[in-house]
Amino acid sequence: MKAIVKRRVEDKLYQNRYLVDPGRPHISVRKNLFPSQNLIALTQVCPAKCYQLNDRRQVIIVSDGCLECGTCNVLCGPDGDIEWTYPRGGFGVLFKFG
Secondary structure, three states: OOOOOOOOHHHHHHOOEEEOOOOOOOEEEOOOOOOOHHHHHHHHHOOOOOEEEOOOOOEEEOHHHOOOOOHHHHHHOOOOOEEEOOOOOOOEEEOOOO
């Protein structure tokens, strides 16, 4: 009888690779005095944990590990709190299936 091996989502995500486009992030947070509730929600719902609150209670993004799932674009774009475009060809997430 084979033992069932349960793998965590984090373990599966670790197998993905990211080719960062230095100095050209594909997502940016628009300037605001107070972040909207949708923008704050991204700190919880982004599966890659790219969004964080800084010490001044502003939402910042580190897009280097972005899965390009579009969750942030659905919640806060296209005319909302973020600017989102696809990464240039050859950059971004490289999924490893299996």
